[in-house]
Amino acid sequence: DTGVSQDPRHKITKRGQNVTFRCDPISEHNRLYWYRQTLGQGPEFLTYFQNEAQLEKSRLLSDRFSAERPKGSFSTLEIQRTEQGDSAMYLCASSLDETQYFGPGTRLLVL
Amino acid sequence: AQRVTQPEKLLSVFKGAPVELKCNYSYSGSPELFWYVQYSRQRLQLLLRHISRESIKGFTADLNKGETSFHLKKPFAQEEDSAMYYCALRVPGTYKYIFGTGTRLKVLA
Numbered sequence: 001d002t003g004v005s006q007d008p009r010h011k012i013t014k015r016g017q018n019v020t021f022r023c024d025p026i027s028e029h030n031r032l033y034w035y036r037q038t039l040g041q042g043p044e045f046l047t048y049f050q051n052e053a054q055l056e057k058s059r060l061l062s063d064r065f066s067a068e069r070p071k072g073s074f075s076t077l078e079i080q081r082t083e084q085g086d087s088a089m090y091l092c093a094s095s096l097d098e099t100q101y102f103g104p105g106t107r108l109l110v111l
Numbered sequence: 112a113q114r115v116t117q118p119e120k121l122l123s124v125f126k127g128a129p130v131e132l133k134c135n136y137s138y139s140g141s142p143e144l145f146w147y148v149q150y151s152r153q154r155l156q157l158l159l160r161h162i163s164r165e166s167i168k169g170f171t172a173d174l175n176k177g178e179t180s181f182h183l184k185k186p187f188a189q190e191e192d193s194a195m196y197y198c199a200l201r202v203p204g205t206y207k208y209i210f211g212t213g214t215r216l217k218v219l220a
Contacts, residue, residue, distance in 0.1 A: 003154075031206070042115075042197045042210030043155070056206050091155070098143065098162075098201070100208075102155040 004094050004103035012109045013082055020078045021106045025094030032075050033100060034067055035091040043091055049075060082110045113138045115200050117211035124188050125219050132183040132214050134172075134198030143201040144181040146172055147210070150194045158183075158196070168192070188218045 005024045013019050025032050030051050035043035046065070048056040051072035061067075064082075069075040079086055087110045093100040114137045124130050136142060146158040159167045161174045161181060172183045181198060198211040 033206070033208070035210075040120075040212065042199070042213050043208075045207050045209065048206040050206075058207070093155075098145070098160060099157050104154055 004092055004101050006090075006092050006103040006106050008106055009104060010107050010109075012111065014111050015082060015084060017082055018078065018080045019082055019108065020076050021090055021092075021108075023075045023077070023092030023094075023103060025073070025075070025092070026101055027073075029094035029096050029101070030072065031095045031100075032069055033093040033095075034075070034077050035093065037089040037091055037105070038087075046077070079108075082108075084110050086110050113142070113200060113202055113209050115198050115209050115211035117196075117198055117214050119214045120212070121215045121217065123217045123219060126190055127187050130183075130185045130188045130192070130216065130218075132196050132198075132216065134181045134183065134211060136179050136181065136198075136200050138179070138200060138202070140203060141176070142203060144172070144174055145199040145201070145208075146170070146181075146183050147197045147199055148194050149197070155197070188216075190218045190220060192216060193218045 007022045032049040034046040037043045047067045049069040052069050064080045067077045089105045089107050091105045092103040116135045144161045148158045149155045170185045195213050197213045200209045
């Protein structure tokens with residue numbers, strides 16, 4: 001196991017397009033988190049899954065954002081009708097307890 | 112609202128000098144606090160948590176509830192300590208983590 005992986009690593013899209021990111025957690029980890037990080041800021045919590053259940057969701061996560069973890073393994077984060085303000089690094093982390101293991105992130109640029 | 116403040120964007124120290132990275136939080140109860148580190152071209156990783164009260168790579172952090180602080184300290188900085196450091200808070204009863212804006216530590220030879 002090479003740790004948490006994310007795909008793609010980079011994504012450039014035009015405003016108004018939909019994008020989907022994937023996160024593959026460490027295999028035995030039941031907890032999965034999504035964060036967004038913009039330049040000069042720390043990671044900003046978006047949502048949390050325990051197995052396949054989405055137990056927490058930031059109110060910052062607008063209706064255009066949706067996340068799934070259908071079988072309690074990998075997760076996807078979709079952004080619909082992207083806006084320039086969505087440009088950021090999207091980080092995924094997984095854990096068994098309070099120690100989160102982060103992925104390398106997906107850098108999104110919305111033109 | 113819960114908040115984590117790291118007042119310094121950049122901290123430069125000479126090798127062998129003591130280091131203190133400041134972290135203040137706003138939360139009325141007893142939060143769980145963490146320090147995460149990101150070395151150049153590496154992923155964000157956990158450095159330490161206040162509950163474990165351990166020293167990792169020579170770093171320690173003490174939770175001061177009176178001052179609502181969780182400063183990270185190391186008595187003698189090493190060049191390999193150069194990295195981005197983030198303080199984070201977990202709101203008890205939730206799985207929501209709040210990160211500070213980070214402090215870049217540069218250890219000069």
